[in-house]
Amino acid sequence: MKPHDFDYVRPTELDQVFDLIERHGDDARILAGGQSLMPTLNMRLSAPALLIDINRIDALKGLSVEGDMLRIGALTRHVELEHSPEVARHAPLLTKAIRHVAHPAVRNRGTIGGSLSLADPAAELPACALALGATLVLRGRDGQRRVPANTFFVDLYETARGEKEVLEAVEVPLATSSDRFGFGELARRHGDFAMVGLAAAARMAGGTIERLRLAFFGIGNVPVLSSAADLAAGRPLDADLVEVLRGAVGETLDPTDNLQASAAMKKHLASVLVGRVLGDMME
Amino acid sequence: MTTPISISLTVNGERVEAQVSPRINLVDFIRHQIGLTGSHVGCEHGVCGACTIRVDGAIVRGCLMLAAQADGTDVTTIEGLSDSGDAADLQAAFVARNALQCGFCTPGMLLTATEYLESGGTADRDSIREFISGNYCRCTGYQAIVDAIEQVASQRGRPSK
Ligand SMILES: Cc1cc2nc3c(=O)[nH]c(=O)nc-3n(C[C@H](O)[C@H](O)[C@H](O)COP(=O)(O)OP(=O)(O)OC[C@H]3O[C@@H](n4cnc5c(N)ncnc54)[C@H](O)[C@@H]3O)c2cc1C
Ligand code: FES
Ligand code: FES
Numbered sequence: 053m054k055p056h057d058f059d060y061v062r063p064t065e066l067d068q069v070f071d072l073i074e075r076h077g078d079d080a081r082i083l084a085g086g087q088s089l090m091p092t093l094n095m096r097l098s099a100p101a102l103l104i105d106i107n108r109i110d111a112l113k114g115l116s117v118e119g120d121m122l123r124i125g126a127l128t129r130h131v132e133l134e135h136s137p138e139v140a141r142h143a144p145l146l147t148k149a150i151r152h153v154a155h156p157a158v159r160n161r162g163t164i165g166g167s168l169s170l171a172d173p174a175a176e177l178p179a180c181a182l183a184l185g186a187t188l189v190l191r192g193r194d195g196q197r198r199v200p201a202n203t204f205f206v207d208l209y210e211t212a213r214g215e216k217e218v219l220e221a222v223e224v225p226l227a228t229s230s231d232r233f234g235f236g237e238l239a240r241r242h243g244d245f246a247m248v249g250l251a252a253a254a255r256m257a258g259g260t261i262e263r264l265r266l267a268f269f270g271i272g273n274v275p276v277l278s279s280a281a282d283l284a285a286g287r288p289l290d291a292d293l294v295e296v297l298r299g300a301v302g303e304t305l306d307p308t309d310n311l312q313a314s315a316a317m318k319k320h321l322a323s324v325l326v327g328r329v330l331g332d333m334m335e
Numbered sequence: 336m337t338t339p340i341s342i343s344l345t346v347n348g349e350r351v352e353a354q355v356s357p358r359i360n361l362v363d364f365i366r367h368q369i370g371l372t373g374s375h376v377g378c379e380h381g382v383c384g385a386c387t388i389r390v391d392g393a394i395v396r397g398c399l400m401l402a403a404q405a406d407g408t409d410v411t412t413i414e415g416l417s418d419s420g421d422a423a424d425l426q427a428a429f430v431a432r433n434a435l436q437c438g439f440c441t442p443g444m445l446l447t448a449t450e451y452l453e454s455g456g457t458a459d460r461d462s463i464r465e466f467i468s469g470n471y472c473r474c475t476g477y478q479a480i481v482d483a484i485e486q487v488a489s490q491r492g493r494p495s496k
Binding site: 053054055056057058059060062083086087090091093094095103105107131154155156157158160161241242243 | 337338340356357358360363379380381384387393394395396398399400401403404406447450451464465466468469470
């Protein structure tokens with residue numbers, strides 16, 4: 053279908069965006085890569101009166117190392133994450149994960165800021181943000197606010213971003229030689245949203261695990277960190293631990309049935325993924 | 336009433352200046368305002384890939400980008416790709432391998448396969464399948480399309496590793 057009529061503006065400064073949001077309120081929508089917004093407009097699931105195209109705002113672009121963080125501008129496209137040597141070095145989990153996001157033509161347009169702002173429950177990047185302990189940088193008229201990923205995803209398609217705020221960037225702690233990452237998902241076809249997925253990050257101390265994060269997506273309304281990961285502290289990353297976690301993870305998750313899979317099947321798939329993903333991380 | 340937007344872009348090497356309604360997407364603009372109907376429209380929500388167009392060197396969904404957003408860009412459609420001859424071997428292989436039946440998906444497939452090969456893709460069938468996973472074909476069952484792309488990758492000196 054074709055979308056309803058709307059007006060279109062393409063500001064080059066964030067202040068212009070705030071002016072427009074203040075003036076138009078709910079009638080205005082931010083347009084980034086458009087790979088999620090445009091389908092909803094075309095299907096008339098949403099009919100804003102004004103689209104604010106942020107693609108030419110330089111303040112939202114770029115990748116840079118700042119102190120012990122990799123700062124990824126909200127407008128960074130999936131394809132840039134995929135091929136960036138900085139990302140591969142400092143946030144290799146994103147390099148692994150991004151190939152599972154959609155298809156090449158969609159990755160050429162879709163942005164990390166769009167994916168995190170939308171917060172689709174089956175999306176890869178929100179779960180990666182959780183596993184990495186990332187921080188979301190929100191910009192409003194009166195300044196910046198930093199929100200840790202574990203409080204950013206509030207409910208289905210609902211985040212801690214205020215109506216008058218723009219997601220400016222995401223900051224990811226730089227990977228060290230003590231970090232190991234793993235990623236896996238089960239989808240019906242390559243590039244589809246996952247039935248269940250897992251982004252994992254382990255911080256090692258000598259031969260044992262200091263901290264493990266297991267971020268599941270596709271399970272419920274928001275990506276979740278499984279408390280089963282706490283069982284790993286102080287243990288080596290070995291086959292015994294993987295068995296323990298495979299058994300424990302189901303109890304810590306509260307999946308909802310959806311068209312993709314029943315709750316029981318999702319628990320099973322979560323356990324399968326723990327085996328695969330941690331298995332990869334052991335190598 | 337919404338305000339029309341003036342855009343200026345290059346389509347297949349030719350300069351185009353136009354007034355567009357903000358809500359018109361790039362593929363509809365190309366088909367109806369410019370009159371190049373090689374790019375097809377299927378699902379209109381990003382799933383089928385029939386509308387694949389190259390914008391500034393990278394393939395995109397023509398149904399998920401507004402014509403207004405193409406202001407200042409360099410657009411290539413299947414017509415331009417055909418005329419350039421850059422995909423002549425692919426087109427020949429599609430014909431030889433029977434990689435098209437109704438042809439509806441073919442322009443999008445050719446643009447996607449072109450990006451695959453130009454970005455260093457090899458004859459590895461799994462990689463080919465992964466790359467074309469966003470392009471639906473309801474006729475061929477994909478096997479013949481993968482055959483054709485595999486053949487051209489080999490011909491261009493990029494056998495599977
Ligand atoms: C066929 C297909 C398959 C897909 N498969 C997957 C998949 O497997 N996994 C996956 O994760 N995604 C998938 N996607 C979605 C894709 O990854 C989108 O690119 C992404 O979810 C949204 O990013 P965007 O830049 O396109 O955002 P847009 O569509 O432009 O915007 C999405 C929402 O976020 C808001 N927004 C965008 N940027 C900002 C910002 N900086 N600040 C505040 N609000 C903002 C918009 O107002 C809008 O509400 C798929 C899309 C398609 C069409
Ligand atoms: S018409 Fe654009 S992806 Fe189907
Ligand atoms: S040849 Fe008919 S859809 Fe592909």
